[in-house]
Amino acid sequence: MDPKVSIVRAGRYDPEEIFFAVRRAVDLLGGISDYVKKDEKILLKPNVLSAKPPESGIDTHPEVLRAVARLVREEGAEVVVGDSPGGFYFKESDSTYEAAGIKKVCKEEGLRLVAFDKARNVNGIPVAAVVKEVDGVISIPKMKTHSLTTITGAVKNSYGLAVGLYKAHCHFKAPRPAEFARYVVDVFECAVPRLVVMDGVVAMEGDGPAAGRLRQAGLILASNDCVACDAVFAALIGLSPLSIETTEEAYKRKLGEPDLSRIKVLGMDLREARLHNFKLPKTSILVRMPKPILKLLLGRIKFWPLIDDSACKKCQVCAKSCPAACITITEDGSDIDYEKCVSCFCCMELCPHNAISMKRSLLARLLGG
Numbered sequence: 001m002d003p004k005v006s007i008v009r010a011g012r013y014d015p016e017e018i019f020f021a022v023r024r025a026v027d028l029l030g031g032i033s034d035y036v037k038k039d040e041k042i043l044l045k046p047n048v049l050s051a052k053p054p055e056s057g058i059d060t061h062p063e064v065l066r067a068v069a070r071l072v073r074e075e076g077a078e079v080v081v082g083d084s085p086g087g088f089y090f091k092e093s094d095s096t097y098e099a100a101g102i103k104k105v106c107k108e109e110g111l112r113l114v115a116f117d118k119a120r121n122v123n124g125i126p127v128a129a130v131v132k133e134v135d136g137v138i139s140i141p142k143m144k145t146h147s148l149t150t151i152t153g154a155v156k157n158s159y160g161l162a163v164g165l166y167k168a169h170c171h172f173k174a175p176r177p178a179e180f181a182r183y184v185v186d187v188f189e190c191a192v193p194r195l196v197v198m199d200g201v202v203a204m205e206g207d208g209p210a211a212g213r214l215r216q217a218g219l220i221l222a223s224n225d226c227v228a229c230d231a232v233f234a235a236l237i238g239l240s241p242l243s244i245e246t247t248e249e250a251y252k253r254k255l256g257e258p259d260l261s262r263i264k265v266l267g268m269d270l271r272e273a274r275l276h277n278f279k280l281p282k283t284s285i286l287v288r289m290p291k292p293i294l295k296l297l298l299g300r301i302k303f304w305p306l307i308d309d310s311a312c313k314k315c316q317v318c319a320k321s322c323p324a325a326c327i328t329i330t331e332d333g334s335d336i337d338y339e340k341c342v343s344c345f346c347c348m349e350l351c352p353h354n355a356i357s358m359k360r361s362l363l364a365r366l367l368g369g
């Protein structure tokens with residue numbers, strides 16, 4: 001199938017407006033009947049990173065999920081919804097779904113919401129068992145930046161199909177973006193979604209995926225190709241698609257099309273939808289810098305997490321989620337063993353009280369990271 005990405009305006013999370021925008025975005029791709037057949041069972045995979053309310057802009061907004069679910073059901077297909085929240089939250093998916101507004105929408109729409117607590121081995125990866133029960137997956141990512149992968153779009157959203165601590169182990173084994181991208185694409189390859197609908201109504205820029213700044217982007221993107229969708233997202237924020245490591249890795253494995261000249265862009269054109277001055281994560285200098293120069297300077301470009309004890313509520317989420325087990329939180333304060341820290345920033349991503357910030361070495365600051 002030729003790669004197509006549609007771009008449609010949606011100004012706010014009003015149920016009618018979102019449904020209209022999602023339907024139009026999918027219609028531009030040929031209509032939902034091109035992607036879903038009667039009596040099929042379809043897994044909708046939103047991005048539910050942590051237990052934050054919809055207005056935090058961290059998770060896929062429940063109204064976008066509702067709109068996609070309605071479209072799929074119009075075709076007579078059954079909908080199943082699920083994700084594996086980040087870090088320690090995977091053990092508390094029910095309360096995470098509740099806080100993110102996902103549970104409420106599933107209840108109102110009568111959708112089956114599943115916890116990813118059972119796994120099936122796919123190519124050595126513990127993938128949520130439900131993936132093997134369904135006929136196909138529709139990915140519903142959030143338009144966000146990511147401190148490790150620069151953006152967290154359609155390909156990265158599939159990483160949540162892996163169950164339990166597997167994701168944290170990969171962060172530990174692969175602290176650098178290129179290595180980590182290989183693990184992300186390994187999971188993506190297990191069940192490539194047949195359709196993606198990206199929630200870019202309110203996007204996140206800066207130090208995403210949780211500690212960034214909200215940005216009213218007013219967009220819904222849809223595509224029959226997750227790699228093409230990420231390529232268009234990258235272009236909208238002024239990046240070359242192949243500078244995104246997950247896009248490059250997925251392209252190398254022939255899992256999608258990142259070349260903008262081969263992608264049919266429908267609805268709005270790229271220039272009209274462009275998000276000017278979109279702030280990237282501080283760490284993005286690592287992917288923007290030419291590789292030989294990076295190799296020379298790598299030891300001196302450093303990023304590390306710092307806990308603000310005055311904001312810390314001692315909830316232990318960071319300590320329980322840290323793949324290097326290097327955080328200690330006591331009543332007297334916090335401590336990070338920087339000898340062991342792999343700078344994955346899972347702690348910053350998951351801290352529910354924004355008590356962790358990113359610090360940079362002098363050279364990283366001078367280079368604009």
Ligand code: SF4
Pocket residue numbers: 307311312313314315316317318319329350351352353354355356
């Ligand atoms: S730094 Fe954040 S996640 Fe860690 S204990 Fe404090 S409040 Fe909880």
Ligand code: SF4
Pocket residue numbers: 305321322323324325326327336340341342343344345346347348
């Ligand atoms: S302290 Fe934070 S950045 Fe360092 S390894 Fe642990 S979770 Fe990752």
